[in-house]
Amino acid sequence: MNMLFNKKKRLKYVGFDDFWFSVSGILIISFVSAYFSNYSNVALSFAEVAFSWVFSLFLGIISWLIVRSTMIFLRKKYPDFYDDTKRIALFFLAIVATVFLVDFIGRLLISLIPRVNYVDGDPRIKMLIFSILLTAMIMAMYEAIYYNIRLKNSVREEEQSKQAVIQAQLDALRNQAQPHFFFNTLNTLRDIIDQNSKEDAKKFVDKLSDMYRFLLEAGNANLISLRDELKFSKAYIHIQSERFGDNLKLNWNIPETLLDRMIVPMSLQLLLENAIKHNVISKAKPLEVQIQIKGDCVLVENRIQSKSTQLPSTKVGLKNIEKRYALITEKLVEIKDDGKQFSVSLPLLKTSDQKHSYEHINN
Numbered sequence: 001m002n003m004l005f006n007k008k009k010r011l012k013y014v015g016f017d018d019f020w021f022s023v024s025g026i027l028i029i030s031f032v033s034a035y036f037s038n039y040s041n042v043a044l045s046f047a048e049v050a051f052s053w054v055f056s057l058f059l060g061i062i063s064w065l066i067v068r069s070t071m072i073f074l075r076k077k078y079p080d081f082y083d084d085t086k087r088i089a090l091f092f093l094a095i096v097a098t099v100f101l102v103d104f105i106g107r108l109l110i111s112l113i114p115r116v117n118y119v120d121g122d123p124r125i126k127m128l129i130f131s132i133l134l135t136a137m138i139m140a141m142y143e144a145i146y147y148n149i150r151l152k153n154s155v156r157e158e159e160q161s162k163q164a165v166i167q168a169q170l171d172a173l174r175n176q177a178q179p180h181f182f183f184n185t186l187n188t189l190r191d192i193i194d195q196n197s198k199e200d201a202k203k204f205v206d207k208l209s210d211m212y213r214f215l216l217e218a219g220n221a222n223l224i225s226l227r228d229e230l231k232f233s234k235a236y237i238h239i240q241s242e243r244f245g246d247n248l249k250l251n252w253n254i255p256e257t258l259l260d261r262m263i264v265p266m267s268l269q270l271l272l273e274n275a276i277k278h279n280v281i282s283k284a285k286p287l288e289v290q291i292q293i294k295g296d297c298v299l300v301e302n303r304i305q306s307k308s309t310q311l312p313s314t315k316v317g318l319k320n321i322e323k324r325y326a327l328i329t330e331k332l333v334e335i336k337d338d339g340k341q342f343s344v345s346l347p348l349l350k351t352s353d354q355k356h357s358y359e360h361i362n363n
Contacts, residue, residue: 014072014142015149022064025138030060032130055106063102067135070094071142081150088143092136099131207239222328226298226348227259233269240276247281253292261348263298264324270317271300271344280305294345297334301343318344329353 033056071091078087103124189208193201214232230252237250250272272289279302281287289302321344322333331347347353 015146018142021141022068026057026060026064028138029063029131029134030057032134033060033127055110059102059106062105063098063131063135066098066101067095067139070098071139075146081154084147091139091143095135095139096132099128099135103128103131204239204242207235207242211235211239221265222324223262223349224265225259226254226261226263229263229265229268230254230259232266233272236269237272240272244276244281244287247283247286248276249286249288251288251290251292253290254298255293258293258348261350263346263348264321264328267321267324267346268298268300270321271346274317275300275302275342278307280307293348296331297345297347299343299345301341304337304340304342321346327355329355 030053034053074087074091074094078084189201189204211232214228214235234252237248240248268291275287275289279287285305287302287305289300291298291300293299318333318335322335325331325333325347329347329349331349331353333347334345336343
């Protein structure tokens with residue numbers, strides 16, 4: 001009885017607030033029972049009809065509470081989808097058993113009252129059959145609502161699980177990119193120390209500390225504005241200019257109107273780093289990198305000037321960017337290499353461009 005009046009428990013074990021649903025069900029079942037109890041050729045007085053309905057209401061409440069308690073017990077015992085067939089079969093048997101049990105209780109109680117007879121014969125059989133079918137139909141509504149709620153919860157949990165996996169993958173890729181950047185900047189610092197004065201090395205370290213401050217402030221973001229990524233990339237190029245001077249040329253052609261669009265963090269910087277790492281940069285062969293908007297993408301391209309001796313590659317840069325974009329959006333990174341020109345297109349994103357399983361992750 002406490003379950004019927006305790007709203008929290010109703011929501012927890014039934015799936016919805018079924019108080020008025022229960023009241024309606026009890027009234028319908030008791031009305032049907034009373035109808036068949038009064039079904040005879042003998043005219044009954046108002047008092048007899050009233051007594052019959054009150055008695056049927058009493059039995060209906062008992063029947064409902066037993067059936068409902070059995071339903072909750074079976075849901076606790078068999079909570080999984082693959083147990084539904086077994087649980088529903090047992091539930092139907094419980095409904096049949098409850099109807100016969102309540103019928104027995106009714107006959108027993110009526111026998112204690114002088115000059116009052118319990119419905120018998122054909123009306124009793126019809127009453128039992130209709131009670132079973134009616135109770136089963138009402139409980140089928142319970143099951144339909146319960147199934148729908150469980151299905152929604154299951155989909156929601158699966159979605160949350162997917163989001164957690166995606167977020168873990170993105171975290172791993174982002175953390176992978178940062179050590180890669182750290183490794184390459186240390187190599188650059190070593191070259192500056194070998195070739196330049198201490199003052200140049202100090203300036204480099206100062207600029208490097210500014211860049212790491214940016215990384216810390218960016219936090220764990222999986223997407224940042226193009227504006228912020230450009231600041232980071234230009235700071236990186238400023239550092240590299242300490243090493244290469246006028247031999248490294250960057251042509252920036254990014255409209256102000258697109259600076260608030262989103263991009264994967266460190267993606268543009270990684271492409272610039274990749275170009276510097278794999279191409280000859282000298283007075284005889286200056287490296288010129290174009291950064292411009294083409295369609296709905298940031299296009300980074302440069303002429304290929306392969307080094308005679310390539311530095312060992314960590315295989316992180318391009319794959320890292322591709323994987324992070326693939327996790328977040330259907331728009332993919334495009335890489336073109338015709339042997340003379342190398343170009344990469346980074347999609348600019350809006351919130352609507354994100355995958356459904358990703359769009360609720362806190363960026």
